[in-house]
Amino acid sequence: MDFTRIENKRVGEHYFRMKHESGLTVIVYPKKGFNSIYASMGTKFGSIYSKFMFNGKEVTVPDGTAHYLEHKLFESEDGDAFSKYAKTGASANAFTSFDMTCYLFSCTDNFRESLEILIDLMQTPYFTKETVAKEQGIIGQEIKMYDDSPDWRVMMNLFGGLYHNHPINIDIAGSVETIAEITPEILYECYNSYYNLNNMVLTVVGGVDPQEVLDIVNKRIKPSDAVDTRLILPEEPYKVVKSYTEQVMPVAVPLFDIGFKEDSTDKYATNKEQICTSILMNAFVGESSALYRSLLDKGLINSSFGYEYLEGLGYRSLILSGESRDPKAVAEHINEAVIKLHKDGVSREDFENARKVVYGKMLAGFDHKQSIASELISGEFTGRELFSAVDEAAEITLEDVNERLEKQLDADNCCLSVVKGEE
Amino acid sequence: MSDFVRKNICDGVAFGSITDDRFKIGRLSATLITPLDRKTAAANALLSCVLTRSCKKYPDFTALSKKLDSLYGAALYPSVRQIGDYQAVSVAVSGLEDRYALDGQSVSSELAELLCSILFDPNVENGLFNDEDIEQERRQLIENIDAEFNEKRVYAIKRCVDEMCAGEAYSIGRYGSRDEVVALKNEDVYAAWKSLLANARVELTMLGSSDPEKAYRGFESYFSGSPRVISPAEMTVKIPEQVKRITEKEELSQSKLVMGLRSAYFKNDRDCLANSVMSAVLGGTPTSKLFMNVREKESLCYYCVSRVDNNKGVMLIDSGVETENIDRTEESVLRQLELMKKGEITDGELEEAKLAIKNSLLSSLDSLAAMQGFYIGGVLREGQMSPAEAAAAADEVSKERVIELANAVELDTVYALEGNRE
Numbered sequence: 001m002d003f004t005r006i007e008n009k010r011v012g013e014h015y016f017r018m019k020h021e022s023g024l025t026v027i028v029y030p031k032k033g034f035n036s037i038y039a040s041m042g043t044k045f046g047s048i049y050s051k052f053m054f055n056g057k058e059v060t061v062p063d064g065t066a067h068y069l070e071h072k073l074f075e076s077e078d079g080d081a082f083s084k085y086a087k088t089g090a091s092a093n094a095f096t097s098f099d100m101t102c103y104l105f106s107c108t109d110n111f112r113e114s115l116e117i118l119i120d121l122m123q124t125p126y127f128t129k130e131t132v133a134k135e136q137g138i139i140g141q142e143i144k145m146y147d148d149s150p151d152w153r154v155m156m157n158l159f160g161g162l163y164h165n166h167p168i169n170i171d172i173a174g175s176v177e178t179i180a181e182i183t184p185e186i187l188y189e190c191y192n193s194y195y196n197l198n199n200m201v202l203t204v205v206g207g208v209d210p211q212e213v214l215d216i217v218n219k220r221i222k223p224s225d226a227v228d229t230r231l232i233l234p235e236e237p238y239k240v241v242k243s244y245t246e247q248v249m250p251v252a253v254p255l256f257d258i259g260f261k262e263d264s265t266d267k268y269a270t271n272k273e274q275i276c277t278s279i280l281m282n283a284f285v286g287e288s289s290a291l292y293r294s295l296l297d298k299g300l301i302n303s304s305f306g307y308e309y310l311e312g313l314g315y316r317s318l319i320l321s322g323e324s325r326d327p328k329a330v331a332e333h334i335n336e337a338v339i340k341l342h343k344d345g346v347s348r349e350d351f352e353n354a355r356k357v358v359y360g361k362m363l364a365g366f367d368h369k370q371s372i373a374s375e376l377i378s379g380e381f382t383g384r385e386l387f388s389a390v391d392e393a394a395e396i397t398l399e400d401v402n403e404r405l406e407k408q409l410d411a412d413n414c415c416l417s418v419v420k421g422e423e
Numbered sequence: 424m425s426d427f428v429r430k431n432i433c434d435g436v437a438f439g440s441i442t443d444d445r446f447k448i449g450r451l452s453a454t455l456i457t458p459l460d461r462k463t464a465a466a467n468a469l470l471s472c473v474l475t476r477s478c479k480k481y482p483d484f485t486a487l488s489k490k491l492d493s494l495y496g497a498a499l500y501p502s503v504r505q506i507g508d509y510q511a512v513s514v515a516v517s518g519l520e521d522r523y524a525l526d527g528q529s530v531s532s533e534l535a536e537l538l539c540s541i542l543f544d545p546n547v548e549n550g551l552f553n554d555e556d557i558e559q560e561r562r563q564l565i566e567n568i569d570a571e572f573n574e575k576r577v578y579a580i581k582r583c584v585d586e587m588c589a590g591e592a593y594s595i596g597r598y599g600s601r602d603e604v605v606a607l608k609n610e611d612v613y614a615a616w617k618s619l620l621a622n623a624r625v626e627l628t629m630l631g632s633s634d635p636e637k638a639y640r641g642f643e644s645y646f647s648g649s650p651r652v653i654s655p656a657e658m659t660v661k662i663p664e665q666v667k668r669i670t671e672k673e674e675l676s677q678s679k680l681v682m683g684l685r686s687a688y689f690k691n692d693r694d695c696l697a698n699s700v701m702s703a704v705l706g707g708t709p710t711s712k713l714f715m716n717v718r719e720k721e722s723l724c725y726y727c728v729s730r731v732d733n734n735k736g737v738m739l740i741d742s743g744v745e746t747e748n749i750d751r752t753e754e755s756v757l758r759q760l761e762l763m764k765k766g767e768i769t770d771g772e773l774e775e776a777k778l779a780i781k782n783s784l785l786s787s788l789d790s791l792a793a794m795q796g797f798y799i800g801g802v803l804r805e806g807q808m809s810p811a812e813a814a815a816a817a818d819e820v821s822k823e824r825v826i827e828l829a830n831a832v833e834l835d836t837v838y839a840l841e842g843n844r845e
Binding site: 010012031032033034035036082083085086087088089090091092106107108109134135136137138139141142144145147148149150151206249250251252253255286287288290292293296297299302303304323325353354356357358359360361363364366367368369394 | 424445446447448484485488489491492493494495496497518519522523525559562563566567569570571572573574575576673674675676677708709710718722723724725726743744745771774775778779781782783785786788789790791842
């Protein structure tokens, strides 16, 4: 079995990809002259996978299970992976997002040993009553840390205001109550359903030789048969739950998230849709836009202002966020501008400007191993190829962007989430 | 990648460059360093924001932003950091390397010109900056300072340092205080500009694949014939006779515990590195004493971390815990420190701390921003090493040295931010 070489002239780089006979997708992205290597192994299983079919049976798990599993996978019968990594000098970590869980390390030496640790930890689940119980206190404190984080709360409250049924409105780590329901059996059930090599990707980026990666994979991977697993998502209406939500927390400057909900679909956004959205938003609220300037001049925003396109299976939202003394005025101002934008469309000049910015930012991402690895993994799960995105960005037209606009930024379907201090 | 090549334009003004063709983005920056002083800290901080808002050539925020957009979304940003008792005000630009431009544009030479315009030819008239620029940036800087309260981990650390180093320049903070920013006059910011360019120590860096010569000449024509020596910062250290204890309350789910300690202070880079190894053994890695005991054995917290600021000799240990566990956590942390002082450090613990530090130092060679941060952070020390030299030096730190440095650590202040929400 061989790697396929994928290259791009604009980026001036290439990578190797293969579907290994074990079922695992392996991607190696050599960065010439780099000292360190960043490896990441991910499974398409995150917090929204709270209800699924596994071998013909419907399974519902407590909130926070995917994240709990991430913590516990670090432990195996012969000790925890952090201690093993400590001996190679690699810096290791893991994270759980809405739709995936990734385990990673970065190293400048002892790559082989570190990659073996990574592959082994993904294949040796070891959950007992005692080890599961021990984590309650640690994760309990992680949950409380997020409870006190205004950035996190303002976003989770927004999802609650946007989504009636979709599990994106459930906190990734769950709550102290829900994680108390987690048992070793539940963790094994999730592991067997989703930590299957056919559902996983290994990416290695940096000063690395593809053959070396393949040798280690061949030696360490235990093949697994494909399983029949399917995510169950509830029906989600188009309309938002409410147009305003707020929480009082000890903050000195209020925070806001304004979310524009879009038609939900069971498909991920394409490269083209994402690029059109980036160009659209850059033209609309980028630093050189008339809207940004007017918000700034009115004293309504500061440099923390930004936007994000959040999308996955069954959810798509454009989110504008920042700090402001008067979040309601920000939202009113933006909504007026949205209505005008739909009437006038994006101008040729703004489009040309924004396209250059988006192109430059995309290329900048290739300087960071972590960003390449994360794009490669999510690209594998969502069907978006990394390099073709750059080519599409160079070739997108104003008409593409204005067509995209028709499906986005519905001023009648948005929610303002605010976190503010005691009045 | 070339080594870091450093040339003096004149006394106190240096231009450093690394020629490196591995990246898509190049970086150019100017850092102006002065002793932290209550009278000037706030004005210097506001100056960095005002300078990056407009200049003579691009006289308002939108014109300047459009220019940056046309350079493929080049970034221009102010930053203010503290290097021990010194304040470092930077203005940096970063942008696409010329060979990636779609239309053959020379982004790098435009960025070098832009940085010179921003520093030397700002939007000033009759000894004043544009009033609107001052007011807009003042408002944002105040919001920035206020927002430090929003993230409680950051806020608790800041409060601990405020209390521990009260009366020392170190506690002035990189922005000065909110009240000082409020009270600033346009004249003060103008004076800060004049004074920093004439008197501050200047570190210019250019990292990337473009020829540094053009940028060098731009800076040279301004700075040559303008030598300067910055006066050493006061470096007072006021150690209390007994441990200071401060407790404050907020509506929070989790309490924050920050312990402020004094460590040995050295000017020499090599000694500083040994101090970093000591801190890493205690609480700098996921197999450190604090992580293994306070988190893994006692399940008290999600994080419990120690870090040392070698430019001051201040060590901070912080954790997020249940309110009823604050005392127990403090005891647990101090027990680990005591064990280190008595020499209870395994070969494995020392080796793992060194490996982690080496990994982090050598990884910085893969990022221009990290390399720039590394050089600027150590620029006031003697015998500054490159990341590779520092990694080699870490290997040589002995257990005896680590024990000796642990014994120099003394608890100064304990700050607790108590939550009372279930």
